[in-house]
Every structure is written in C-alpha cells, then in structure tokens.
Amino acid sequence: MNDAISSAVSSPRSFGATAFRGLVALYLLTIRQHLHGRRWLVIGLLFLLPAALALMVRFTSSRIPPEGLEFMLAMMLMPQLLLPLVALLYASGMIQDELEDQTFTYLLVRPLPRWAIYLAKLAATITTTAALTVVFTAITFGAIYLGAGIVAGDWMPRLVKTAALHVLAMTAYCCLFGLVSLLTKRAQIVGVVYIAVIEGLLANLPFGIRLITVIYYIRLIAYRTLSYVVATPRGPEDMAAEAWQLNIIDDPQLLLHPSPSTCLLMLLGASVACACLGARICSQREFHVKTPDSP
C-alpha cells in the first residue's frame, strides 16, 4: 500500500467533508425516493381524506360549525390515524425498502458511517412527511373554512398551530416507526397494531397508560393552545375535554397533567432517544443484502 493512500485513509479532516457531502446526497436521494412511485399516491389519497370529508359535510349539513369540523378532522382523524399511518408507511420503509430492493449495497459501500446513513434517511423522512403534513393540513383547513364566512385572520393562526403540532407528532411517529423497522421485519403489522391499540385505544382511556402515547402529549398541547369550545343548541361545549377524557370539572387548569413545555420535551426527548437507538442499531447491525447465490 502506498503512503498517499495510507494517509488518505487515516485523514480525519478530508473524511469529514467527504462524509458530509455524501450524507447530503443521501438525504436528497431519500426525499426523491419518498416522492416517487405508488406510495406517494396512497399517501396523497390518505391525506386528502379530511378535506374530502370536510367538503362532504359542508355540502350535506349546515348544522356542524367549522370549529367542530376542524376539531374532528384536524385534531381527531389526522393525528390519531392519518399521521401515524403515513409515518409508518414512510419510516418503516427507509431501510427495509432498500434491503428488499437490494439497493442498500450502493449505500453500504460508500464512505458513509452506518449510523449517519440511518440519521440522514430519518431526517429526509421527517422532512418529507412534515412538508406533506403542512400542505395537507392547510388543504384541510381550506376545505373547512374557505367560503364558510369566517375571516382568514381567525383561522390562520389556528392552522399554523395545528400544522406545528402535526409536524411534532409526525416527527415522533417517524422516529418511533423507524426504530421499530430495525427491530422487526414485520414493522408495518406491528405499527398498525400499535396505532390501533396504543394510540387509538389506550390514549383515550383516562389512565396513566396514556402517558406512553404520542397523541396524549399532542392533545395536551393542543388543548392549552387552541380552544375547541363550540356553540351547540345546548350551549357552549368543550369538545376536546369530552373526547380526550380530560377531567376539567375537577381539574380545570389540567394541573394533574404535564405542562406544554413538559409535553414538548417528552416528545422531542423520545424522538431523539428513538433516533439515537436506531442509529446505534444501524451502526452495529450487519445488513445481509441477498445476492443471486447467497445462502
């Protein structure tokens, strides 16, 4: 081995720049992969569901106020079902799709640390899903409020806050399902069960078990930053408190629940923990890409 190669192999400075450029390329490649193919169509259709429902309700019934529609679609349907499903579809495929397509080899033989491959792909997945979330949340709000006689100044700030909460939820779900995809080959089945049982069922029970769900913290932040009190024939009604099992009669300030900053820290902390654990698993794991005559 000649000296030039020897010094190049061991030079940390030039390697850092090389790896960084490679990771930027991987980040962009992953975004392109996410926005390609049939999955993108499925995601688009899923995300258009709230807007379609909003339009359907508006054209068939005038009794439901826009705020009520917003709550049901943007704070019930989306964070509880659509966001985790979309996160599951994207995050579970970050590595597994490459392995199934046998293209992971092209990444493994590049000067990219494995833990960084995982983090770059996760960052690209979060970026993609976050961008889609913002766009489709805006479309949903548009479908609810445009032409409903409410000035944009009233619902725009709610849209911004809701979109931010959706992005936060999406980030947590992506980190979680990315990790799950490294732990099991049946990540999509495990993910669907998780969404149905943990986020769907347990999060709606007024017990401590909901502390382990993403949706619980999102709801607490939403409850404290957005009002879901809707005028009904029976008078003003707090839809969120009732639907989310928040006991505002005994604890109107929600003092028995985590504060918004704690909720934010919990979600971000859990996301970072999942991402770090995934990166660690990725750096240690041997990815056996099948070849035509491999065992």
Added chain:
Amino acid sequence: MTSVVTFHETSKWYGNVIGVNKLTLAIPAGVTGLLGPNGAGKSTLLQLATGQLRPSQGMVRVLGEEAWNNARLNRHLGLCPEQDRFYEWMSGWDFVYTCARLSGLTRSAARDAAARTIDSVGMTKHRQRAIRGYSKGMRQRIKMAQALVHDPQVLFLDEPFTGTDPVARRDLMNIVTSMGTEGKSVLISSHVLHEVQSLTSRVVLLNHGRLLAEGHVREIRELIDKHPHHIVLRCDRYRELAGCLVQWPDVEGVRVLASEGELLVETRSPDAFYGRLPGLSLDDGLAIESVYSDDDHLEAVFKYLVK
C-alpha cells in the same frame, strides 16, 4: 509483493450455513481472479472485503485497514455487486452521478466523474434513458460505472460479465485490464473461467467456502499434477494408436472417441508423455494430426480441483 486484501482465519456463517470457512488468503496488487462454482463463497468473500459483512471469526483487512464497517476505507474501494438491482426510476446518468455524490464528490467533480465514467463504459449515448429500459448489457455497464466513478484504488467485481453481450464483455474486460495497468487492484469473481483467464493469470479458487488453491495458473497446475491430465490426439489410425499408448507406463487410460476419430488419453506425467509422442510418430508411422489438452486451460484446472 504487498497484500492489498488479506483474510486471516476468516469464517462467515449464516446460521448453520457456512459462507466462508477458515480462509487465510493474501491478495496482492493487480488483477486477481476469484473462481468457484455458484455457492462457493465468492460473493460472501467480496461482501466481507467491502465491509458489508462482519466475519464470524478471523480478520479481513483491505489496504491495511480492517474492512468491517469502515466508512473511511470505503473511499478507496469500488464494488460492482452481483445483483441486478438499481434505483430503476433513475436515468443512467442520474444513477452514476448520485453514486458519485454519495461517495463525497462535490457537485462539479461528480458531474465530471460521472461523464468520464459513463463514457468509459460506452454509455454516453444512452445515459439519459431510464435504467428500467436498459438491456442487461447496459445495466452491467452502468453498474460498472457506479463502481468506478469515485476512482477507487481497489475494485471488487462480482460476476460483472453475467448476461453481457460479446461487445459489452470486451469493453468491460478492457476496463479491468486498464485498471490493472494503471496500478489499481481488481478482484474479480466469476464462475466462468475463460472470462477470468483472459484478464489475469493470478487466480484464487474457492469451493464450499474453502480456499482450494491460489496463485499463478502454472502454480495451480503443479498442485493438480497428482490428478490425471486429459490429452486429446487426433489420428486416422486411432485404434492402432490406442494399442501403442496403453503400453506406455505413464498412460493411465485411453478412451476412443470414434465419432471424432480421436483418442482421449489420461496421464499423470504429461511432460513425459509429450516427450515420447514425437518418437511414436516417427518410429511407428502413426501420423498424429493434432494434439491438444485442456490442462493449460483454467477450466480444466478448476474441474480437477473441485472434484
């Protein structure tokens, strides 16, 4: 000669299946052929050398560095994998350019490298077409281009000529040869021996994950001298010739190939046999039209060793 790739007591198991079994091997700079039938462990060996797989036992070093999970080392390695898989939605250009970027090249350097490499594999004309529309030969060329685009010091090629047409095969072989000439190292795996023998005389033979033999074809031939060599003689009076040959002490057996007017002779002392042949023609007047042997051919060497 300094070793570029070294395996020391390396084993790799997939559960109960052995991929590579206690392999100790030092591959020097230059072009080296890695030969073996399907399932011999060639791809496992290449995956170990490119750091994709962790040895279950032993050690693998490339350019003096441990190979497993060594991103720093990967800058100097190129791999043309066996599997015919790509980001199908990309064009050939896009794929090679992306691989250059993944290798850490700047945008402009990646553009130049992609253009140069695509040209070197003869794909400039087709570079803007989607890979999913490429023929097998084009796909192999583009796969080779992605392995070369970052100008690696060591190139690993896993069955690179599989399914290629004669023109693509010749072009790809020229690339391998020129890399060897430039002082780069190439480890090329194949189960088709004549592909490798036209590129290099230095070969490594694997079977069932074990090292069967290594070295120059001639050295390997010395190893197999204990096996009978097959020599074919063409002669009009082949039955008469057979009668003479069976009396020679160095002839193990003679088989008559009547339909071709030939004899297939088995001998463990080919040099002695060749030495006697001219005398036979002169003394007995048996005009031997042609003599040929597969024993200088890797195919024959390989057949002997895997038996």
